[in-house]
Amino acid sequence: MTAWLCAIDHKRVGILYMLSALLFFLAGGLEAMVMRAQLAAPNLKLIAPEVYNQMFTMHGTTMIFLVAMPVLTGFAVYLTPLMIGANDTALPRLGALSFWLQLFGGVLLYISFASGNAPDAGWFSYAPLSEKPFSSGPGLDYWALALLLITGGTLGSAINLIVTIATERAPGMTMRLVPLFVWSTFIASIMIVFALPALAASLVLLLSDRLLHARFFDPAQGGAPLLWQHYFWIFGHPEVYIVVLPAFGMISEIIPVFSRKPIFGYPFMATSTVAIAFLSYGVWVHHMFAVALGRNFLAAFAAASMLIAVPTGTKIFSWIATMWGGAIRFTTAMLFAVAFLLEFTIGGLSGVAFATVPVDWQLTDTYFVVAHIHYVLFGGTVFALLAGVHYWFPKLSGRLLDETLGRWSFWLIVLGFNAAFFVQHFLGLLGMTRRVYTYPNLPWFGALNLISTIGAAILVFGILLFCANVAMSLFFGTVAGDDPWNAWTLEWAAASPPSIRNFAEIPTVRSRRPLWDRKHPEAPDWISV
Amino acid sequence: MGSPFSPHSVQTQSIAAVFHLVLVIASVVFLVVAAGVIYSCVRYQGRGVTASDPRPIFGSRNLEILWTVVPLAIVITLFVVTVRAMVLIDAPQNAGQTADLTITGHQWWWDARYPNGAVATGDIHIPAGRRLLVRLESADVIHDFWAPELARKMDAVPGRPSYLWLEADTPGAYSGACSEFCGAQHAWMRFRVVAEPEADFQAWLQRQIQPPPEPTGVAAEGARLFRSKKCADCHAFGQKGPDLTHLATRALLGAGISPNTPQTLALWLTNPQAAKPGNRMPDTPLSSPEVQALLAYLESLR
Numbered sequence: 001m002t003a004w005l006c007a008i009d010h011k012r013v014g015i016l017y018m019l020s021a022l023l024f025f026l027a028g029g030l031e032a033m034v035m036r037a038q039l040a041a042p043n044l045k046l047i048a049p050e051v052y053n054q055m056f057t058m059h060g061t062t063m064i065f066l067v068a069m070p071v072l073t074g075f076a077v078y079l080t081p082l083m084i085g086a087n088d089t090a091l092p093r094l095g096a097l098s099f100w101l102q103l104f105g106g107v108l109l110y111i112s113f114a115s116g117n118a119p120d121a122g123w124f125s126y127a128p129l130s131e132k133p134f135s136s137g138p139g140l141d142y143w144a145l146a147l148l149l150i151t152g153g154t155l156g157s158a159i160n161l162i163v164t165i166a167t168e169r170a171p172g173m174t175m176r177l178v179p180l181f182v183w184s185t186f187i188a189s190i191m192i193v194f195a196l197p198a199l200a201a202s203l204v205l206l207l208s209d210r211l212l213h214a215r216f217f218d219p220a221q222g223g224a225p226l227l228w229q230h231y232f233w234i235f236g237h238p239e240v241y242i243v244v245l246p247a248f249g250m251i252s253e254i255i256p257v258f259s260r261k262p263i264f265g266y267p268f269m270a271t272s273t274v275a276i277a278f279l280s281y282g283v284w285v286h287h288m289f290a291v292a293l294g295r296n297f298l299a300a301f302a303a304a305s306m307l308i309a310v311p312t313g314t315k316i317f318s319w320i321a322t323m324w325g326g327a328i329r330f331t332t333a334m335l336f337a338v339a340f341l342l343e344f345t346i347g348g349l350s351g352v353a354f355a356t357v358p359v360d361w362q363l364t365d366t367y368f369v370v371a372h373i374h375y376v377l378f379g380g381t382v383f384a385l386l387a388g389v390h391y392w393f394p395k396l397s398g399r400l401l402d403e404t405l406g407r408w409s410f411w412l413i414v415l416g417f418n419a420a421f422f423v424q425h426f427l428g429l430l431g432m433t434r435r436v437y438t439y440p441n442l443p444w445f446g447a448l449n450l451i452s453t454i455g456a457a458i459l460v461f462g463i464l465l466f467c468a469n470v471a472m473s474l475f476f477g478t479v480a481g482d483d484p485w486n487a488w489t490l491e492w493a494a495a496s497p498p499s500i501r502n503f504a505e506i507p508t509v510r511s512r513r514p515l516w517d518r519k520h521p522e523a524p525d526w527i528s529v
Numbered sequence: 530m531g532s533p534f535s536p537h538s539v540q541t542q543s544i545a546a547v548f549h550l551v552l553v554i555a556s557v558v559f560l561v562v563a564a565g566v567i568y569s570c571v572r573y574q575g576r577g578v579t580a581s582d583p584r585p586i587f588g589s590r591n592l593e594i595l596w597t598v599v600p601l602a603i604v605i606t607l608f609v610v611t612v613r614a615m616v617l618i619d620a621p622q623n624a625g626q627t628a629d630l631t632i633t634g635h636q637w638w639w640d641a642r643y644p645n646g647a648v649a650t651g652d653i654h655i656p657a658g659r660r661l662l663v664r665l666e667s668a669d670v671i672h673d674f675w676a677p678e679l680a681r682k683m684d685a686v687p688g689r690p691s692y693l694w695l696e697a698d699t700p701g702a703y704s705g706a707c708s709e710f711c712g713a714q715h716a717w718m719r720f721r722v723v724a725e726p727e728a729d730f731q732a733w734l735q736r737q738i739q740p741p742p743e744p745t746g747v748a749a750e751g752a753r754l755f756r757s758k759k760c761a762d763c764h765a766f767g768q769k770g771p772d773l774t775h776l777a778t779r780a781l782l783g784a785g786i787s788p789n790t791p792q793t794l795a796l797w798l799t800n801p802q803a804a805k806p807g808n809r810m811p812d813t814p815l816s817s818p819e820v821q822a823l824l825a826y827l828e829s830l831r
Contacts (some may be wrong), residue, residue, distance in 0.1 A: 049713045049807055122710050128687060129670040129712055134636075219688025225671060226686060259573070265588035290673055290709070291684045292622050292691035299612050306604040310597060316562055317596040323569035327583050330574065338570060345562045349555040356551055356607055358544040358614040361681035362533035365673060365708040430532050431677045433708045436716035440785065525585075 008092040009500060013099050014078025015396065020103050021071035022467070027110070028062035029460060031055045036420075040453040042441040052437035053120035054139070058109075060123030061143065065150050066106045068243040068381055073098075073157045075388060076185040076246060078396070080161060082491035082498060083179045085170025085507045085514075090163040094156050101153030105146045112142035119143035122435065124236065125206070127217030127228040132210050141210060144203045151200045158192035161185055170490070173509040179489045180263060183270045184249030187277045188242045194281070195238035202231035226291065233284035241280045244376065245273055247384035248315060251337050254391050255319050257487045258334035259326030262513060262525070265318045272311035279308045289360040298357055305355035312348055316341060331485075332406030336387035339414055343379025347372055350425070365435075368428025374421045386413070386466065393470070394484045398496045399477030405469040412462030419455025423448045488513035531703055533677035538696040539660075540618045540680055547614050554603060618681055620662060620692045628664035628692065630655075634672030634685040634707060636809065637714035638771050638784040647737030650771040651779050652702075654723045656730040660696040668768055670712060676705035676722050684709055697724035706785075713807030719785030741774060741830045751826025758813050760823075770810065776830040783808070791824055798823055 007013055034055050038046045047055070077095055081088055089095050112118045117137030121130040130140050165186045169178065178186075206228070208214035215221035217228050256263045263269060285293065285301035319341060328334065350372040354360045363369065393401050427448050432439060439445055483492040492515055494502045511517055511525035534549075536542040631642045632653065641653040655661055665674055667685035675682035676695070683693045697703060707718035725733065744752045755761055763770035779789050783805045787793040796803055798820050801810040815823070 049716065053710075053713065053715075126671055126710070129710070134670055134712060219686075224688075226689070260582040262585050262587055264586060265593050268588065268593050288684075290682050291686060292689075294622065295615050295619050299608075299615065302611055303608055306608055309604055310600045313558075313600040314593065314596055317565075318593075320562070320565040320569060321586075321589075321592065323566070323573065325583055325586065326569070326573050328570060328574045330570075338566060341566050342563060345559055349559055352555065352604070352607070353548070353551045356547060356611050358547045358611060358618055358681070359551055361618065361683075362541070362544050362548070362677060364682065365710075429534060431704075431706075433675070433706050433715075435710040438716050440719075 008096045010077050010081050010089045010092060010095060011396075011498060011502075013092075013095050014074045014076075016099050017070045017074025017077060017102075020099075020106065021067045021074060024062050024066035024070075024106055025463075026467075028059050028067055029463065031059040031062065033456060033460060035059065036453040036456040038437060039439070039449050041450065042439055042446050044438060047437070049437045050120055053122075053435075054118040056435060057119050057122050057125075057143075061109065061119070061147075062106075063377070064123060064239065064243070065147060066102075066109070068377065069150075069154055070102055071385060072188070072243060072246040072381075073102075073154070073161075075250070075385075075392070076161055076181075076189075077157065079392065079491055080164055080182055080185055081168065082395075082494055082502055083182050083489050084165065084168060084173055085490045085503060085509060086164065086168035087502045087506075089160050090168050091160040095160045098153040098156035098160065101149050101156065103153075105149030105153060108149060109142060109146035112139050112146075115139070115142070124232055125228075126232075127206065127209070127225045128219075130206060130210075130228075131217060141207065144207050144210075148200060148203050151196050151203070154192055155196055158189035158196075161189040162193070165189075169509075170506055171508045176267075177509055177512050179249075179512070180252035180266065180269055180273075181246065181249035184245040184252075184273050187273050188245045191238050191242050191245075191277050191280070195235045195242065198231050199235035202228055202235070205231070226288075229288050229291070230284070233287045234281070236287065237284045238277075238280045240376065241276055243381050245276065247340075247381040247388075248273070250384045250388040250391075251319060251340055253489065254333055254337045254387050255322050257391075257485050258329045258331060258337070259323045260329075261322055261326040262488075262516075263318070264321035264324075265314075266512060268314055269318055272314050275311040276308060279304055279311070283308065283355075286355055286360070289354075289357050290364050302355055302357050306352060309348065309352050309355075316345055316348075331390065332401065332403055332410055333387045333390035335407070335410045336383050336390065339410070340380065340383040340387060343375055343383055343417070347375030347377075347379050350375065363428055365433055366428035367424040367432045367434055370434050371421050371424035371428065374417075374424075378417060378421070386410075389466075389470070391485070392491075393473070394480030395491055395494075395496050395498070397474055397477070398480055399473050400480045400484060401473045401477060402469050405465060405472075409462045409465040409469060412458055412465060416455050416457070416459030416462050420452050420459055421455070423451045423455070427452075483515070486519075488516045490514055493518075531678040535678055537678040537698050537701070537703065538680065538694075539698075540694055540696065541678060543614045543617050544681065547610055550610060551607065554607070558603075618694070620694045622692055624690075626662070626692070629661035631664040631666060632674060632685075633666045633668055633768070634674065634711070634718070635668045635768065635771075636670060636712050637707070637718040637805075639674070639707075639718070639720045640768075640772060643734060643737070645734055645738055647734050648772045648774065649737065650773075651781055651784065652721050652723045654725065654730055654733050655695060655697060656727045657697050657700040657724040659727065660694050663693050663695045665691050665693060671709050672707045672711050672718065673709035674705070675708040676703055676720075678703045679705075679722055679724075682708050695722070697722065700724050700726055714784075714786075714805055717784050717786040717805060719781075721781075737775065741777075744826050744829050746825075747822050748825040748829045751822035751824070751829075754815075754819055754823050755826055758815070758819075758823075760813070763810075773827065773830060777828050778831055791828065794827060795820060795824055 115138050117139040119139040205216040215223045217223045217225050282304040286305045480496050482496050513525050517524035534545045536545045641649040665685045667687040672685040679697050680695050703722045705720045764773045782789045786805050
């Protein structure tokens with residue numbers, strides 16, 4: 001126990017991140033199910049309006065700040081040193097501090113329930129609704145303080161990862177040779193360093209307004225409600241890529257191994273990641289298209305938002321080209337990776353619809369957006385993470401996940417996810433606004449919402465089956481060995497699970513697939529590329 | 530709620546056309562991706578863990594250029610379509626320009642004020658076939674005015690009026706809702722836009738500025754209570770509560786939460802938090818005869 005509480009080893013800290021994220025994932029999922037129950041039929045009164053508002057605020061805040069970012073940080077902290085042939089991160093104590101800041105931020109956020117007033121202004125907490133006159137309870141103060149702690153933790157781990165990747169690479173591993181998961185972690189960490197200070201600044205302004213009677217967002221006193229939106233979204237949109245790019249990186253590791261082919265167009269994949277990062281800082285106003293900000297101003301942000309589709313599209317096509325001509329093995333990890341390709345494409349394409357300003361002028365803040373973000377964040381990030389868990393679990397635990405249970409959970413998750421969220425596109429197109437605790441009995445509303453609720457229940461069942469698989473395999477799974485997938489990156493050269501020192505001898509790297517070179521001395525990559 | 534894609538104005542028709550184009554392009558792209566994924570999965574599955582891996586292919590410059598240039602061409606096309614539609618749909622945003630009516634969002638209801646002094650709560654009347662310039666305001670937090678069949682949605686930001694075109698090509702009642710989360714009762718911040726022939730609209734405008742008939746009998750007692758119990762502080766002067774001048778003509782109460790019947794109206798008098806949880810109306814202790822008198826008065830407000 002003490003060993004875990006005091007852990008600074010990157011593998012233990014990484015696992016702590018993942019476990020805390022799993023715990024909060026279950027909490028966020030429970031909140032989602034409360035919402036879906038309340039929305040199962042028109043005019044239900046299972047929970048009070050303000051409770052519903054607390055549920056979606058906590059669900060969004062939890063899933064972004066306490067699940068998506070920490071679990072990806074966990075994977076990055078665990079895998080990065082192993083993948084670049086290092087024995088630990090560069091700043092292990094900062095790494096450990098970051099985790100505990102993050103965790104206590106989450107605990108603080110959830111303590112707000114005990115105060116009887118959990119935050120209820122949405123995960124975006126628009127001013128002036130989030131100001132004292134309209135949200136007088138302590139909920140928003142908990143929210144802002146918790147996010148400040150989490151921001152600190154996230155920045156710390158991002159700095160640790162940047163320094164690690166910049167300085168700890170094995171001899172011979174230039175930035176042209178690092179695995180794509182490491183590339184995307186590197187870029188996402190840099191994005192964190194540039195995006196999260198905007199969030200921290202806006203939180204300080206909000207707390208000043210709420211606790212010190214400042215007037216930053218009060219129009220009657222010369223403040224500007226829109227200032228909050230600009231600050232929040234200049235963090236908030238890069239945030240989407242912060243939690244999507246590392247997921248892309250995972251897919252770029254998994255698809256090649258189970259297609260038995262190297263990634264198609266590595267330089268293009270790395271470059272497109274950088275391109276997405278740059279563009280993501282010029283698109284935040286697409287969250288504000290419904291504000292009268294001036295036509296030319298909006299058009300500029302529309303152009304940047306549409307352009308993001310180009311580097312994202314090249315990634316999708318490169319993954320397909322990697323599979324093309326391969327020898328594909330459908331492990332559960334590969335199933336999730338392939339499902340990711342299709343689900344994420346749907347989310348990406350509906351994103352293009354929102355970049356098209358006139359469409360946004362109808363569909364923003366409807367259930368079409370709810371469908372869109374879940375196809376990006378669940379169909380994208382979570383599917384990639386599930387692929388990643390199935391792929392790297394043997395390295396973390398030394399045992400394989402059960403494939404039969406894995407397949408059952410895969411199909412339940414695919415079925416449940418699509419039933420829950422695909423119909424929400426139609427609800428949006430029929431005019432159902434989001435963040436409503438109930439809705440009138442209009443044509444199709446009841447039926448589509450019921451399908452969505454049933455889908456969500458199936459999804460929960462699939463997730464619980466996945467959790468059961470993890471718990472059981474941890475103790476009873478087949479022993480994996482160091483390299484169960486016949487893979488190519490350096491983490492598979494370490495023991496499963498790795499010893500405290502990852503590598504008895506630091507490897508020397510000459511290509512992007514160092515283990516291929518080791519297994520095929522007759523045709524190493526550094527000759528054929 | 531009408532669908533945004535059953536348009537009843539030039540503006541929403543234009544949006545629907547853009548959406549259909551996006552839908553077609555997105556469907557084609559998705560089918561191409563899905564075909565590539567499914568073909569790869571079926572064709573190259575289980576060539577098994579062969580002794581030797583397939584021939585490695587590290588990339589192809591021509592293919593990469595192809596799948597950069599084609600998406601680029603698509604988004605450029607979309608951008609041109611977007612800008613052209615925006616010019617058509619977007620109303621001028623000049624500060625101080627004269628609007629045909631002013632719509633204000635409140636927690637949690639809407640009202641519309643016309644130049645002749647008419648005030649509408651709940652049902653916003655417009656003449657069919659004539660484009661109106663709406664000035665949009667908020668009295669408290671950020672709201673969003675959305676009548677999907679008639680107009681783009683537009684945020685109502687406190688301290689920052691904005692303008693939009695509102696138009697209906699045929700007479701009818703078109704539903705709408707607040708589309709920006711605005712607190713406890715965001716779900717019940719609905720409204721209707723009633724489009725009627727020009728003559729009917731002008732007649733309605735005139736009726737709205739007439740005072741309701743003089744209350745008599747028990748209704749007169751209700752009118753006295755309306756002032757002495759301070760109902761009038763919010764509901765007749767200022768903008769704290771919805772204007773009730775012609776309450777009895779309205780079909781719905783509480784921005785759509787219930788039909789306008791004596792029973793639902795009585796609930797607002799006896800227990801406003803039960804009528805619409807979280808709303809800003811304070812409890813006012815009333816005896817049963819007082820409730821009956823107030824009801825009689827309110828029912829007389831035609």
